[in-house]
Amino acid sequence: MSGDSDGEDPVELGLQLLERLEHAELTLAETMDRIETVTTDPALVRKILDTADRRGIIEREDGVVRPNRSSFLSFEAEVITKEGEFTCRRCGVSISTGYFMNLEAGEHGPFGSSCIRKVTGRE
Structure with a gap:
């Protein structure tokens, strides 16, 4: 990383x-x-x-x-969920459900359920 x-x-x-x-x-x-x-x-x-x-x-x-918030990440359209064996990019914990941000520059993740909210500001 x-x-x-x-x-x-x-x-x-x-x-x-x-x-x-x-x-x-x-x-x-x-x-x-x-x-x-x-x-x-x-x-x-x-x-x-x-x-x-x-x-x-x-x-x-x-x-x-x-x-300077112009647009927020849409969890319905721009966050992809995948099942598998992952390590959260933020906290390093092993996760079985990974949340990935689908950004124009590329896919960013995986994150666990609490880290995706923390990173994006939903928590």
Whole structure:
């Protein structure tokens, strides 16, 4: 998980993830938690944050990140459920039902049921 998510462009995937967050605001640490589901490479994490700020996807001020929410992730249409043996990208727990975000840059997951809600801001 250090470089990218299944061969997709990690920067675009990270940007699309930030575009779809439902949070009104997050701490920088909470934002990093979301981005690190895409990549743990510090240079790529910084590039995702800087690019998101430059494109107006987020606003950063004093350790607080505010997503400029244009559209939310539709759980009915854009979250795919698959059965199998998976490891959650956020918490590392073994799961038998994986939730995947179907983003334009690629499929992002798997996540467990509570982590998909946490990552997207539904919890």
